[in-house]
Amino acid sequence: MYELERPPHRIYAGPGEARSQQIRELHRYWLSKCRDGVLPSRGAIDPAEIRALLPYVILAEIDAAPFSIRYRLVGTAVAATHHDDFTGRSHDTVTGFIGSGIEDCYRRAMERAAPVFGHSGLDAGDGTWIGFEYAILPLSETGGAVDRCLAMECADAPAPIVADEETDGPNVHPEG
16 A cells, blocks of 8 residues: 555566566466457356466456446456446546546547557555556457457555564554
């Protein structure tokens, strides 16, 4: 968690920048479902093949005009981080996403028909922010326009508590 100030929203150049192994695994899986440069459909995604990743997965429907996002499936780890299972709800009803920049990333994935990776923060509702990495991977039922996204959110690990060398007491050190 971050106190007072939202962690900066940053779009990564690609999946290699992600610290989360789960994001890189989901991206490899998504790539394996792309055929001859055509985006995979929702039907190509088999939950049994990504069982270990499911707690972090989000499946969203995208409408282009007017632009909107509806969450059709929200993994248990994502719901726990948000303190809210927003399955079946529209993006604008998920208060933790307000100001996170995620809506723009879904729009980018839809417009470019290409994955978007990055890091942002969720409003924890108590004056703190929860940092998270994300992947937004476009899907298309027709092989053309993006109408769904397979996404993932992985909350940052809390800063480790280590003994302070001078006092031998616990001290929180941010990862660097």
